[in-house]
Amino acid sequence: MRARALALVLLASGCRHVPLDRSADPGGSVETVALEQVPVKGFPAVAFVGDDQARHDGELMAVDVDYLWIAPAAGQLECIPVGLVRSVEIEVHPSMVGWSVLWSVLGTASTLTHGWWLIFSGSTWVATGLASGLTLASGNDVVAAPKELPRLNEYARFPQGLPEALRGCPRSAPAGAVTPAGPQL
């Protein structure tokens, strides 16, 4: 029973994503950042497209009523008809799961110095590390359903819409096509 409750808590906490609305106060304190450090590109995105949920990774360039525009790390800009998009994940900040795993492993290892206390301290570290890893892994991204796609422009390099110079897709999206659209950025 206790194990089930723990699993439920982990699952519940593991499913918490960043809110879609970028104007929401994220908490913390406003920090000082140099002008040159202000990000000027779109957020990393993964679009799951079609019935087979094919992955399309890259920088989110723009979203409009017809297309989602993604620039893969290598290759040409892709325009994906919004009607084919099943969901989109936006990475808002690094997940830091690696740090969490490292910290948890070191913390768990340190309990070896506790003698028999490790029965308690070791299991606490394992449980905490597991919960932290799970929540961090999914707590750094925005997940948008098809009806929420228009709001993803807040995460795009071009929130005003894709510039004409980059447009290579037809004005109305043909069903089932993902088309290379323009220059490599």
Added chain:
Amino acid sequence: MTVPQRLLGPSLLCLLAVTGCVTLWRAQFAKPSDAVALDASAPFLKAHLESGDLYVLTQWTIDPEARVIRGEGIRYDLERRAEPRAQHTLGFDEVALVETNAPHQVVKSQFVVMGVLTAVNVGLAAACLSSPKSCFGSCPTFYATTAGGETIVAEGFSQAVARSLETTDVDALAGVEPAQGVLHLTMKNEALESHAIRRLAVLAAPRPEHGRVYRDGAHYFQGEFPAAPTACTSAAGDCLAAVSKADALEYHSAADPADLATRETVRLRFPRGEGPRGLLVRGRASLLTTFVLYQALAWMGTQADEWLMALDRGGPAAAQRLAEVGALLGDVEVWVKTARGFERAGRFSEQGPISRDEQLVRLPDGLPAGDVELELRLTKGHWKLDQLGLVALGREVVPVALAPSQVRRGGVADAEALRRIRGEGPRLISNTGDVWELDFPVPGGPQDYFLEARGYYHEWIRGQWLPEQDPDKVARLFADPGGTLRALAPAFKQVEPEIDRLFEQSRIAP
């Protein structure tokens, strides 16, 4: 504050700064004509052009009347190649969309949790590393519900650290009352120890109408409530307030910095009364014995089991040698002034450092006229005396020994544990974190109760102790216990001010 504790805060901040902080960019979007509604405190404003070019401005302003945006910043083309930083003025018509940016530094709660866990980790390690001999050791602890809630009421056979030292320990269960004919006790193992319990019983003796039952060794007496002394003095000064009644205030002196066996005298004066009298001593040992025991085990190190088995094989004679070490620290000796001068009347002996015990020392008849004058001779820093009272004694009574009727573990009756605790099988073994619920059916009418526990225990050897392994020092401890107590004095004085706190911190709450 220890060095690890001093370093703890900055270390955690560094860890959190490196791993736990992320920058989240809060953003608001608007058309230029609606830009006055944006958060003006945001440090950056982005102006997105239809062409895909971007201006990132700082110290920005929006002039709705002139329909321009001004600021110092950088222009980027659509491939995000930067131009040199400059002052810019942009007309509303040039700009497709404006976006404010405010970087928020946010600490991820997951890392805060792990930071707290690390703090506990470091604190625990620091406490045990800075004073490994201060970590909790308690023998079986017994809890009961009293007027003050669930409180510790007894601890069993504290001095029985090896099988050959197995002993029967009797503790008064002061303030414990049965409910519906059953006296309920909870036995816990809250330390890194293994307890071997041969037998547990509750002794019940009929309580007089205006008084209580007191134990003097194997003898039990009804008596009136204790009378407080009129004077209590020691080398440290007046101790009357500390010992006048049973409360949280205790008389406790500091150990001698040169010799842990140095003794002191506490002088007491009581108004004389008629009839047989006895001195009630309510108190407990300090952690001095625990420190010496743990030091001995540290010196034994990885060979501790061999030493203890050798002790067991050596039988009572070998056990006696170990007991001699304890004897140097000694009991609280009670001396009374008679016509021939001060004579030894008896002793208070309790090795447990957690629960206070109550014992009676009967005074001889025929004391000289005037006040009753007593001296307590005890080792400095070895005792915590809560109450010293003169009791007018009544008749001797023989208590009834009551075996438990039920033992539960985790709420489930455990017939095998019951059989063992009743002394009808092998010893019950209780390990760290074990909790046992015990029910003792008691006779009707007002009774006073005592817990009789027989058994022994083994301390677990802590990893932090092993660097101190030194067989020569173990040999010296047995050959020259007095010299060892002198040699250990500086080390004990170093931890003495903190030892109670460290001891309590290392307790394992089941």
